[in-house]
Amino acid sequence: MSNALTVSVPEGVPFIDFEREFDYPVTEIFRAHRDPALVAQWLGPRGVNIDMDHYDFRTGGTYKYTHSDEEGGSFTFSGVFHTVRENEFAVQTFEFDGFRDVVSIEFLTFEDLGNGRSKLTGHAVYPTLEARDGMASTGMEDGMNDGYERLEETLAKAHA
């Protein structure tokens, strides 16, 4: 098993790229992104509570959720889904209310690797280099790492 998250922050362009493999078929990984009850179990770092206002993972749908941490911090995220193609591809906008109007756009590719395995590839694009650098310095990578581990745990529970 080598399902490590790889994150790259290329110099000079406002992108963050990542990829990760999973020991689950692409249909399961997609379902964990589409079903709000499943998303609520994994999206975000360990130790935060998620309040899912709504999460409508379809072309033209919108989402909004709030993370609360143990120190009383509260962080709301919202956006729209430009494209969602089942088991294949999604494009969404993303805004953190702590940085109003700094909206990024994220491209997610779901790929079947065969043998019950799959791969998720992400390309996030920020409105400025500064916004990208700010995001990359927030511990985002740890949060994503936690999130995808929790996604696997969520699917493991669903299959138990």
Add this chain to the structure above:
Amino acid sequence: MSNALTVSVPEGVPFIDFEREFDYPVTEIFRAHRDPALVAQWLGPRGVNIDMDHYDFRTGGTYKYTHSDEEGGSFTFSGVFHTVRENEFAVQTFEFDGFRDVVSIEFLTFEDLGNGRSKLTGHAVYPTLEARDGMASTGMEDGMNDGYERLEETLAKAHA
């Protein structure tokens, strides 16, 4: 009057920036962006016909329209509005069906200049440098120039 369109294509980052002033108050320029019947009169270069499938200029709304030119070409554009704040600000995604999944995000700022004048500032962000360069080489600037002239003509007619 110096209401020229200024477009800049900065080297090395996937942005296109533009600005233009108008001899109309910000409320009128915003209305010309919100009302689909007005949008259909100006959006795009001269000589194209626009078929407005829908244009729901509000936070969480979506849009889709098709340009047809005299040579029989047909070009469909679609996206979602992440944010719309009246007379102030909008964020939208943008996709041309000729380049599927190459989705850009555009930030539009509406500004009151007083004396019945206003300014529109745009910041478009592309998923790759190549996509930005491709867009910049399509005659986009001429099309935008036409569009904003037609916007003024549309408002002049509405006031006649």
